[in-house]
Amino acid sequence: MKISALRYHEHGNPSDVLRLDNLELANPGPGEALVALRAAVLHPSDLGLVGGTYGNLRTLPAVAGREGVGEVLAVGPGVKRLALGDRVRLPEEIVLADACLADADSLEKAPADLPLDQAAMAFLNPPTAYRLLQDFGELQPGDWIIQNAANSAVGQCVIGLAKHRGLHTINLARDVAKWTDPLKAMGADAVLADGDDFFKVVDEITGGQKASLGLNSVGGDSVIKMIRSMAESGVVVTFGGMVGDKVRFPTRNLIFDDIVLRGFWMDRWSRQADASARGFMQHAVNDLIRQGVFNMSVSEHFALKDGIAAFEAAQSGGRDGKVIVTGDFSL
Ligand SMILES: NC(=O)c1ccc[n+]([C@@H]2O[C@H](COP(=O)([O-])OP(=O)(O)OC[C@H]3O[C@@H](n4cnc5c(N)ncnc54)[C@H](OP(=O)(O)O)[C@@H]3O)[C@@H](O)[C@H]2O)c1
Numbered sequence: 001m002k003i004s005a006l007r008y009h010e011h012g013n014p015s016d017v018l019r020l021d022n023l024e025l026a027n028p029g030p031g032e033a034l035v036a037l038r039a040a041v042l043h044p045s046d047l048g049l050v051g052g053t054y055g056n057l058r059t060l061p062a063v064a065g066r067e068g069v070g071e072v073l074a075v076g077p078g079v080k081r082l083a084l085g086d087r088v089r090l091p092e093e094i095v096l097a098d099a100c101l102a103d104a105d106s107l108e109k110a111p112a113d114l115p116l117d118q119a120a121m122a123f124l125n126p127p128t129a130y131r132l133l134q135d136f137g138e139l140q141p142g143d144w145i146i147q148n149a150a151n152s153a154v155g156q157c158v159i160g161l162a163k164h165r166g167l168h169t170i171n172l173a174r175d176v177a178k179w180t181d182p183l184k185a186m187g188a189d190a191v192l193a194d195g196d197d198f199f200k201v202v203d204e205i206t207g208g209q210k211a212s213l214g215l216n217s218v219g220g221d222s223v224i225k226m227i228r229s230m231a232e233s234g235v236v237v238t239f240g241g242m243v244g245d246k247v248r249f250p251t252r253n254l255i256f257d258d259i260v261l262r263g264f265w266m267d268r269w270s271r272q273a274d275a276s277a278r279g280f281m282q283h284a285v286n287d288l289i290r291q292g293v294f295n296m297s298v299s300e301h302f303a304l305k306d307g308i309a310a311f312e313a314a315q316s317g318g319r320d321g322k323v324i325v326t327g328d329f330s331l
Contacts, residue, residue: 001025002022002025003023006065007064009060011050014064014312020307021061034072035070039117045066063097067121069088070099073099088108118296124266136237144213145162145167146226146229147172147214148222151183156294160187164288172194173191174317202229211231218243238261239265304326310323
């Protein structure tokens with residue numbers, strides 16, 4: 001059968017290096033399943049993979065995309081655990097293609113009752129938020145978290161989960177006028193402009209308590225001011241670098257306040273965790289999506305044939321939420 005796949009043959013700017021290639025796909029062989037793309041989400045890391053700056057680069061040519069869900073359209077001889085119509089997570093290395101062949105035993109089932117967009121985004125950002133609140137000290141109800149890029153998908157999940165657990169959040173955004181009401185509706189306690197000297201009002205907001213946990217995915221001045229907002233022995237976790245510079249820190253806060261700087265990478269956690277820990281977490285995450293605790297906003301949908309435009313939209317700042325790429329391939 002003929003399919004299209006959004007691929008890059010060299011690293012570079014997505015508009016320059018991405019192209020829709022026509023490929024031939026065989027029928028599923030023994031133990032294989034044919035899975036059609038239904039919805040995929042674009043992340044900053046997708047841009048890093050195409051651009052050649054991400055942690056784990058792929059062998060070229062590579063299919064773009066990292067995260068999405070598909071529908072099982074056919075199974076090969078001997079496949080028992082999947083049925084036609086099942087929703088599954090797409091293999092991470094073959095997301096933005098009409099369809100792919102995969103080893104049926106390695107495909108992860110995805111719950112059919114979750115809204116399609118949220119199901120497509122369930123495997124990377126919500127687990128990241130989950131781990132960020134789980135693995136960096138014992139947070140107690142009433143504790144404060146401060147985070148930048150608070151309107152990002154991870155940021156929105158942090159807000160929802162923190163509220164759910166009785167934790168308070170101070171949220172930094174570039175466009176504070178646009179995001180104050182939506183983030184407060186999700187459970188944010190305070191929303192402040194990242195460009196301002198927000199550390200000056202943290203005492204007032206927290207009643208002198210300051211933040212126990214800082215979540216930095218921006219870098220630059222933002223994380224320096226974040227470190228100045230921390231309680232004694234508070235932990236600042238860097239898990240992204242949207243500004244693209246080195247993390248710098250104010251020396252006096254390290255010395256006098258014993259602030260701890262940590263890092264986090266979901267891929268590394270997933271590689272090191274065993275199957276039961278990964279399964280337990282994904283089950284918990286799916287339940288939190290079901291309850292609406294995780295509910296990430298979406299800005300635009302693009303069909304796979306418009307995948308390059310989707311990448312251009314994902315590259316632009318000031319989005320209303322995530323860019324989703326959809327597929328409608330059938331046999
Ligand atoms: N370490 C890990 O395992 C891991 C896992 C998942 C995500 N991440 C990281 O977490 C961050 C958020 O990811 P996401 O998928 O949730 O993002 P997203 O929903 O695509 O949103 C991107 C966010 O980055 C902000 N941003 C973009 N350029 C910026 C700049 N130059 N300065 C300051 N802010 C900027 C955007 O602000 P505007 O809305 O104002 O443009 C927006 O808040 C990214 O850095 C990503 O790489 C890391």
